[in-house]
Every structure is written in structure tokens, then in C-alpha cells.
Amino acid sequence: MAVDTSSKQQFSVSHLNEEDFKTGGLRSYSAYRDLGIAMATNGVATAHVIRMIAPFSEQFSQRHHHNVQFQLVYVLKGWFKSDLEGQGVQTMKEGSCWIQPPNIRHTVVGWSDDCELLEFILPAEHETVIDE
Numbered sequence: 001m002a003v004d005t006s007s008k009q010q011f012s013v014s015h016l017n018e019e020d021f022k023t024g025g026l027r028s029y030s031a032y033r034d035l036g037i038a039m040a041t042n043g044v045a046t047a048h049v050i051r052m053i054a055p056f057s058e059q060f061s062q063r064h065h066h067n068v069q070f071q072l073v074y075v076l077k078g079w080f081k082s083d084l085e086g087q088g089v090q091t092m093k094e095g096s097c098w099i100q101p102p103n104i105r106h107t108v109v110g111w112s113d114d115c116e117l118l119e120f121i122l123p124a125e126h127e128t129v130i131d132e
Contacts, residue, residue, distance in 0.1 A: 012040035029054040038124035046124035052115040063131040070122040078112030
């Protein structure tokens with residue numbers, strides 16, 4: 001799954017607009033704000049702000065992994081807790097940053113009501129696999 005980073009890129013800017021947060025994405029408990037990176041990089045990367053819009057519930061805990069080359073997450077507000085394969089349960093707080101290596105299996109195990117994350121992923125189009 002090699003990404004061609006030589007593709008022509010274009011300037012892009014995304015200013016905060018509350019109306020840009022959309023639901024109906026990968027997770028029902030989150031709203032996503034697309035930052036325009038996928039379009040600007042011709043699919044090399046994507047970036048979005050993830051806002052938790054529902055209180056945490058055990059029903060949201062599902063072991064999964066992402067078929068990606070790179071995934072970085074930064075906590076903008078609140079806290080986020082995940083159980084990562086080989087790392088155990090990690091609590092990330094406002095200002096925390098982590099890389100999830102390609103295909104690392106993980107389970108979300110909690111978040112604060114005000115949780116917001118910034119996520120960068122390569123490539124923009126990728127598969128999320130629910131682990132059995």
C-alpha cells in the first residue's frame with residue numbers, strides 16, 4: 001500500500017466553522033471536521049478533528065485496526081483512553097500525542113465529555129477492520 005507522495009499538492013486552509021462538523025462517519029459517537037488535506041494532497045494524507053458527541057458507553061468498545069501507513073493522534077481537549085495491542089491501556093490527556101503503528105489492534109475504552117482529537121492518516125483512503 002505505497003503512497004505516491006510526489007503527487008502535485010495545493011494550498012489549503014481550513015478555518016473553524018462549527019457547521020463543518022459532520023456525523024454519519026465511521027463512528028456514530030463522533031462528529032468529524034474534514035480539514036481539506038485529502039483534497040489538497042490528492043489522497044496522500046487526510047486530517048480531521050474528531051469531536052465526541054455522546055457519553056462513553058461499553059457498546060462503543062470494539063477491537064479493530066486500520067490498514068494505514070501512518071496514523072498520528074493529538075488530544076485537543078479533554079482525555080481519551082484506548083487499549084493498544086502490546087501497550088495496554090493508555091490515557092491520553094489534552095496535549096498528548098501518539099502514533100498508532102500500522103495495523104495495531106486497539107479498543108477505545110473511554111473519553112471525557114469534552115474530548116476532541118486531531119488525527120492525521122496516510123493514505124487518505126484506508127480500511128478499518130473490526131477484529132473478531
